Amino acid sequence: MGKDSRLILDPLTDDNPITIQVLGICSALAITAQLKASLVMAISVIFVLGIGNVVISLMRNIIPSKIRIIVQLTVVAALVIIVDQVLKAFSYQLSKELGAFIGLIITNCIIMGRFEAFALGNGPWRSFLDGIGNALGYGVILIIVGFFRELLGSGTLFGFPVLGDPIAKTGLYSTGYENNGFMLLAPMALIVVGIIIWVQRSRNKALIED
Amino acid sequence: MENRTDKNSYTIIFAIGMVLVVGSLLAFIASSLKPTIDENKRIEKQQNILYAMGVNENDESSAVFVSTDKVGAEFEKYIKQQLVIEDGKASEDENAYLIDVKKEQSNAKSGISRRLPLFIGEKDGRKSYIVPIRGKGLWDAVWAYVAMDENMIVQGAYFDHQGETAGLGANIKERFFMDDFIGEHLLDASGNFAGINISKSNADPLNKDKTDNEVDAIAGATITGDGVAAMIRKDLRLYVPYFKTLKN
Numbered sequence: 245m246g247k248d249s250r251l252i253l254d255p256l257t258d259d260n261p262i263t264i265q266v267l268g269i270c271s272a273l274a275i276t277a278q279l280k281a282s283l284v285m286a287i288s289v290i291f292v293l294g295i296g297n298v299v300i301s302l303m304r305n306i307i308p309s310k311i312r313i314i315v316q317l318t319v320v321a322a323l324v325i326i327v328d329q330v331l332k333a334f335s336y337q338l339s340k341e342l343g344a345f346i347g348l349i350i351t352n353c354i355i356m357g358r359f360e361a362f363a364l365g366n367g368p369w370r371s372f373l374d375g376i377g378n379a380l381g382y383g384v385i386l387i388i389v390g391f392f393r394e395l396l397g398s399g400t401l402f403g404f405p406v407l408g409d410p411i412a413k414t415g416l417y418s419t420g421y422e423n424n425g426f427m428l429l430a431p432m433a434l435i436v437v438g439i440i441i442w443v444q445r446s447r448n449k450a451l452i453e454d
Numbered sequence: 455m456e457n458r459t460d461k462n463s464y465t466i467i468f469a470i471g472m473v474l475v476v477g478s479l480l481a482f483i484a485s486s487l488k489p490t491i492d493e494n495k496r497i498e499k500q501q502n503i504l505y506a507m508g509v510n511e512n513d514e515s516s517a518v519f520v521s522t523d524k525v526g527a528e529f530e531k532y533i534k535q536q537l538v539i540e541d542g543k544a545s546e547d548e549n550a551y552l553i554d555v556k557k558e559q560s561n562a563k564s565g566i567s568r569r570l571p572l573f574i575g576e577k578d579g580r581k582s583y584i585v586p587i588r589g590k591g592l593w594d595a596v597w598a599y600v601a602m603d604e605n606m607i608v609q610g611a612y613f614d615h616q617g618e619t620a621g622l623g624a625n626i627k628e629r630f631f632m633d634d635f636i637g638e639h640l641l642d643a644s645g646n647f648a649g650i651n652i653s654k655s656n657a658d659p660l661n662k663d664k665t666d667n668e669v670d671a672i673a674g675a676t677i678t679g680d681g682v683a684a685m686i687r688k689d690l691r692l693y694v695p696y697f698k699t700l701k702n
């Protein structure tokens with residue numbers, strides 16, 4: 245059990261897919277301007293990566309090695325399309341909210357990365373845990389980045405104004421504070437991710453290469 | 455070490471088998487869910503139209519439609535007339551709201567005359583003229599339902615999009631953006647159609663001036679905003695002749 249729980253816990257900290265493996269950066273930059281979007285993306289990836297890892301793991305002995313990447317791509321694309329269609333039919337409002345993310349999931353390198361690095365060589369249960377763990381690790385970073393970008397960029401969290409009204413100049417804004425519009429743009433997401441990597445490596449020197 | 459799965463024949467058979475299985479699975483799911491999805495889209499159109507004319511369950515800050523089980527009855531109750539304008543002539547059509555604006559736009563490009571749907575609603579004695587419009591954002595389509603009075607002053611609008619960036623362009627469907635349009639004039643002071651510009655420099659963030667043909671832009675969403683402004687300019691202009699006939 246100790247070994248299995250590491251599959252979940254390691255990606256949250258010392259083997260984080262974003263800050264250590266540097267995978268899934270593209271979507272982490274694209275959708276973290278709002279906390280809500282970050283959370284939704286994190287949940288979608290937990291779902292797809294958990295199930296996808298199990299499917300690939302079950303198929304691992306029959307997948308021809310020459311075309312394994314194409315097979316993985318087909319599995320993830322099929323899963324994403326199924327999720328998209330089912331949501332559209334039975335939870336239309338939610339599917340509207342997710343609209344842009346569904347497509348982004350297919351291109352998320354963490355998914356292909358875990359299929360290739362873990363699910364092809366491990367049993368379904370361990371692969372499931374690995375998928376959940378890595379997706380959680382991805383989600384944690386997304387939420388941290390989303391928190392700072394939304395707070396400093398728009399002065400809101402989950403859409404609720406927490407710093408006062410920037411136009412009527414109430415709350416913190418009455419002291420002359422202004423929202424930093426730059427936080428809403430993708431470059432600042434990269435800088436925030438960079439700061440997280442810096443903090444993490446300075447706390448744990450073992451993570452520094454060379 | 456050569457094993458079974460490395461053989462070319464196995465690879466080819468596996469690939470063919472996988473394509474067949476995945477293809478038929480997706481086809482089966484898509485075709486069996488299609489009626490439900492189409493119904494959802496139909497309901498959404500009715501909700502959008504009602505939203506624009508002010509029939510919604512908005513709370514203080516978020517946009518909430520009338521619920522799906524009530525929407526059919528509310529649509530009957532508030533939408534008094536559905537018109538289709540074709541070549542300048544308006545005729546009644548009770549399924550005008552099902553007209554696919556995207557298809558009509560591509561028809562217009564290939565020379566077939568475009569059918570323009572227009573819905574006349576009435577709530578608490580106030581008459582609304584609601585029209586659907588469609589254009590391009592940064593990544594994909596943007597569209598809207600705009601409710602106006604007979605002087606083309608906006609009473610309400612509902613914006614939506616296919617895939618604008620979350621937190622930036624996607625904010626066009628947030629209340630703080632949509633509500634800015636309420637009361638805005640689409641005509642300029644001399645009565646000519648001017649549209650509504652999404653302005654980064656109008657120095658009127660509280661949007662107190664309703665006759666400036668401008669609303670405040672969203673930071674970080676310049677191209678989406680330009681797309682919305684272009685959509686309003688292009689598609690709403692087509693309805694100007696109809697509104698002129700109302701005056702006479």
